[in-house]
Amino acid sequence: MTADRKELAALSPEERQAVILEKVNAAGRVLAAGLAQEFGVSEDSIRRDLRDLSDAGLVQRFHGGAARLVTPALDFHRREALHAEEKQSIGRAAAAPIPDGATLLVDSSTTVVRFVRALSPALSLRIITTAVDVAAAALDHPLAEVVMLGGRLGRLTRSATGAGAIDAIRALRVDYCVLGTCGIDHGLTLRADDFEDAHLKSAMIRAANKTLLLATADKLGQAATYEVAPIAAVSALFTSSRDTAILKAIREAGVDVETV
Amino acid sequence: MTADRKELAALSPEERQAVILEKVNAAGRVLAAGLAQEFGVSEDSIRRDLRDLSDAGLVQRFHGGAARLVTPALDFHRREALHAEEKQSIGRAAAAPIPDGATLLVDSSTTVVRFVRALSPALSLRIITTAVDVAAAALDHPLAEVVMLGGRLGRLTRSATGAGAIDAIRALRVDYCVLGTCGIDHGLTLRADDFEDAHLKSAMIRAANKTLLLATADKLGQAATYEVAPIAAVSALFTSSRDTAILKAIREAGVDVETV
DNA sequence: CATATATTTGCGTGTTTGTGCATGATTAGA
DNA sequence: TCTAATCATGCACAAACACGCAAATATATG
Numbered sequence: 001m002t003a004d005r006k007e008l009a010a011l012s013p014e015e016r017q018a019v020i021l022e023k024v025n026a027a028g029r030v031l032a033a034g035l036a037q038e039f040g041v042s043e044d045s046i047r048r049d050l051r052d053l054s055d056a057g058l059v060q061r062f063h064g065g066a067a068r069l070v071t072p073a074l075d076f077h078r079r080e081a082l083h084a085e086e087k088q089s090i091g092r093a094a095a096a097p098i099p100d101g102a103t104l105l106v107d108s109s110t111t112v113v114r115f116v117r118a119l120s121p122a123l124s125l126r127i128i129t130t131a132v133d134v135a136a137a138a139l140d141h142p143l144a145e146v147v148m149l150g151g152r153l154g155r156l157t158r159s160a161t162g163a164g165a166i167d168a169i170r171a172l173r174v175d176y177c178v179l180g181t182c183g184i185d186h187g188l189t190l191r192a193d194d195f196e197d198a199h200l201k202s203a204m205i206r207a208a209n210k211t212l213l214l215a216t217a218d219k220l221g222q223a224a225t226y227e228v229a230p231i232a233a234v235s236a237l238f239t240s241s242r243d244t245a246i247l248k249a250i251r252e253a254g255v256d257v258e259t260v
Numbered sequence: 261m262t263a264d265r266k267e268l269a270a271l272s273p274e275e276r277q278a279v280i281l282e283k284v285n286a287a288g289r290v291l292a293a294g295l296a297q298e299f300g301v302s303e304d305s306i307r308r309d310l311r312d313l314s315d316a317g318l319v320q321r322f323h324g325g326a327a328r329l330v331t332p333a334l335d336f337h338r339r340e341a342l343h344a345e346e347k348q349s350i351g352r353a354a355a356a357p358i359p360d361g362a363t364l365l366v367d368s369s370t371t372v373v374r375f376v377r378a379l380s381p382a383l384s385l386r387i388i389t390t391a392v393d394v395a396a397a398a399l400d401h402p403l404a405e406v407v408m409l410g411g412r413l414g415r416l417t418r419s420a421t422g423a424g425a426i427d428a429i430r431a432l433r434v435d436y437c438v439l440g441t442c443g444i445d446h447g448l449t450l451r452a453d454d455f456e457d458a459h460l461k462s463a464m465i466r467a468a469n470k471t472l473l474l475a476t477a478d479k480l481g482q483a484a485t486y487e488v489a490p491i492a493a494v495s496a497l498f499t500s501s502r503d504t505a506i507l508k509a510i511r512e513a514g515v516d517v518e519t520v
Numbered sequence: 521c522a523t524a525t526a527t528t529t530g531c532g533t534g535t536t537t538g539t540g541c542a543t544g545a546t547t548a549g550a
Numbered sequence: 551t552c553t554a555a556t557c558a559t560g561c562a563c564a565a566a567c568a569c570g571c572a573a574a575t576a577t578a579t580g
Binding site: 012044 | 527528529530531536537538
Binding site for chain 1: 393403409415
């Protein structure tokens, strides 16, 4: 949305790099030659930008351009296999208190996929999601009604993004919002590079009566630049972390913390 | 080095290796010659890729290609592949003529999933679908932009239904519509019980410049109650059927029939 | 306002990487 | 064994790259 260019107005390197980073995360990969033409600068400047972004650890370079850090190919399944047991038990714990007839709004993450799989088959549920993998898992549930929110799919999250999805969420009113992707510091945080997702998640939280947060141990204390919501917006946190200091602080914010 | 250098977007070696690794793990084994053709590079480059992957301990090489390092306990993907070599070759045949830069509107079926997997990784495509499994497969394609149309998901087709999806399709204008679920009699037919899907499919056909129909042998001559469109609405039929009588009739309706 | 300093940019130079082709070596299969 | 296919190695070429330098621009300071 910010890509509006005034044809000849020269952008500062910072601005340009911000736009490039956005493009990389949206498209998966960009070519130096194409960027040079788009911005009306030489390829050298683009290369300098790419090097800066690479040094900052935000993109991965290759000959001809740059790509997103985590390539889509080495993918979801690999991440899912990582810390599988931990995610499994978090998912199980979070699924336990879900009552019959509930409507759930579920974001995209490997942990919430476990959560969906752990939901009792005896429950009649309504599961709404933007993520293809969550939708696929939810369809295996015998009684769930599954609604997929559409849009352009992000390669990394394998989930819908953009204004369409956000608008659809704004029109919703659900019992539970189930999140698994956020880092937790003083609030729920996301890396700045997917700031579109941040809007999506805060819309999800607003649409829900209660917000459940599922977080593996590595998520706690992970400060990221973009704050989606204050920690008090969360109703309950399910985590494998044993970091008593942080957990105590979260409890004192009024969050029901359950460790597994 | 003159001649027409490929206009196709060249993948970096890293990206190519990631895709190859995926293919190896999905298919069990790959052939160097086939990969070279798919990626539009020489066999030498493929061999270098395979050597790198082998050095990294990710695949096992053999003369002619490479194989998965550890064969997982019988996978349900494997069962599907074994049972449906027919679908595989139909998908491959239908994928072959798709040009670079095309926009595809894809319906839900196991056959079109094969089609999506068979699309050359060297192509820049835009894949729009209502089916979660198609979306998941499309996200593995390195250059595709994937758009998921939202809505309530049907349990059987694992795909969006309803007025929302139909409206979204009405607003589209695409190059190819790829269908795999219809029966074929005198026209494209669907069982009466999913008449909502019939509306969806006819909207998809109307949105497209060309309609490709992928049909396993059992689909031909299968009369069902609801007619989605006349057979002449189809541009090309890819099928494993050898039923000369029906195929002749279809050809005479102006459809380009290709048997595999 | 003028000058000094810093930043950014484009171009030239040499270096690295990726690729394809040629030439032998190796292997699978008859 | 023999034969054809596959493979490794060396080489050449083009594309992409990093580095240094000078001109242009922006920013700061007296």
